[in-house]
Amino acid sequence: MFEPTIKDIAKICGVGVSTVSRAINNHPDINPETKEKIMNTIKEYGYVPNNSARNLKRVDAKAIAVLVKGISNPFFANMIKVIEKECKKKHYSMELSHIETDEDEVDAALKVVKEKRLRGIIFLGGLFSHSDEKLRKLNVPFVFSTAGSIPENISKNQYSNIGVDDRKESARMVDYLIGLGHEKIAMVVAEADEESIGKLRLEGYFESLQAHNIAINPKLVFQTSDDIGHFSMENGYLTTKKLIESGEEFTAVYAVADALAIGAIRALLESGLRVPEDVSVAGYDGIDVSGYISPSLTTIRQPVEEMAKDTVKLLFDIIAGKKDHQHITYDGELLVRESTKEIG
């Protein structure tokens, strides 16, 4: 199989390599006829420019990268779409890359920046446990998005952060449940031990209970299993089964993610409990499906579109030198739906 290079094309056309390069890259200084001839040979021979070689030379890529932690999270799918659309508007290309749960996102970022000469990075998901020093190495602007609340350990002028305050919003949900008369609120939580959204949301739960002088009952806090998808419906289902079997009394279940809540509802229903008549159920995230199931799920919706748009805008502003790093917190929206109900 013959893989033509730019040299081959040049030779075939009887021109220099730079002319071919100009044809490919839409440079102005080129005779339209020459260009057309070159483009035709390119098509004829199926020439595909080697991106590695291009990136090697290129200084400036007019591109950004989006680094997503946890590809399976449907929550990100929407954000990515919006980000992509916004990038297109600015004539930037977007490199999407996903990182393993156990991979260091800053290391990954370091790599792609070097490889592709990007102008900026958006981190979706993941944690904040990065040293100032490492972050400094990343000498392109970057924005963390949907990252819970702002950690105190790194200097704020190193990076931007956009997201909702998970602790606060979580407390708001529990406030709401308490307002409905619930006091025995069971908690289904994932990844509470790590520095993650799970922990923040659990803290919000504690915070709200304390604020209302309701004693915390540790027997009502159930951790999901580590063996299967942490935020999966299956995990919500199994964990809620355990809760039911524990015999502990409860009038509401609050799960730190909609997927978990959906599993929880199923588990309750199968045990003969009605939702919301016997038990109220609340979730967090506001994923699409939460509004289509029956009963539809009361949850906290994050303003995904708005956040995504602002993330891109902010990043471009920083790239253009128009702005400094910022830390923006959005309010979540409490979506009161069918799965929660006032009690006696």
Place this chain on the structure above:
Amino acid sequence: MFEPTIKDIAKICGVGVSTVSRAINNHPDINPETKEKIMNTIKEYGYVPNNSARNLKRVDAKAIAVLVKGISNPFFANMIKVIEKECKKKHYSMELSHIETDEDEVDAALKVVKEKRLRGIIFLGGLFSHSDEKLRKLNVPFVFSTAGSIPENISKNQYSNIGVDDRKESARMVDYLIGLGHEKIAMVVAEADEESIGKLRLEGYFESLQAHNIAINPKLVFQTSDDIGHFSMENGYLTTKKLIESGEEFTAVYAVADALAIGAIRALLESGLRVPEDVSVAGYDGIDVSGYISPSLTTIRQPVEEMAKDTVKLLFDIIAGKKDHQHITYDGELLVRESTKEIG
């Protein structure tokens, strides 16, 4: 900001570049002490090898790429996970890349192969409308997965194909509904006009009706809107609303995707119709959530895990020259659950 290259590291360590290279790439011919010293300086200076330069030199990457069309499809998330796991077992790395709906997957494949010197490609989703000629340019083995049924227009020894026969499985679902006594089966279909799974599944519907001598009522076939996500719950919801408003009589709704079916159920419920007492609903795909909603959804489950595993295995076998291209068809599994019911 100083970005050290391999030369800088070599100079700092007082060694040649090749020694540094050997240290990085775990080559055997190197003094352990030298290696340690080099690795330390690398860490100290935060040296990150430039991947573009590496790829440019590299002939053989021990890596494959997975090209996914439609990142938002939760159906693929599972497959990708399995593929990744299998790749790790073989000590291959996996490059995940997503393609726009309107992008040509073969062109995209051509690019990544050149850029990364990959050994093989797995296509997830997407269509088959590619010319033999173009496919031939892709001189690494590739496997199409979950691609519906096999098209006749390209030579089968050019590529492999793994998937379920969407037309047949779709017919099976309709057979089942008819077996329950349903004759007025409404259809919610997406992308029926293109050469896609939507069309195949619709054909299966026609096939089954004809086989049972039931007249096809075009007024019961509803196309989803093109304006919003083709396979989204919202689209299923809105389309079913239209169906209900049309006044056409029906006892069952068959949607060509679970997401659509979930939207359909919601629409029916909101209109005061009970599922399955008044209307049976069936989906297709077997995504996780279909088993957790109430009523749980009768659907066709594709053997995702098995297919993903076999896809990887087959690709590796072809790479190793152990096998020729193959075309494997899996049987779907009819998951009879709560959303369908026998009628008088």
Place this chain on the structure above:
DNA sequence: TTGTACGCGTTATCAT
């Protein structure tokens, strides 16, 4: 075991 030098395919600079 280690170092030198060349080339991978492209773009940018400079000359023409």
Place this chain on the structure above:
DNA sequence: ATGATAACGCGTACAA
């Protein structure tokens, strides 16, 4: 408008 040529950063053949 076009062509020759020097980088880009790395791996590797070959020499030492």
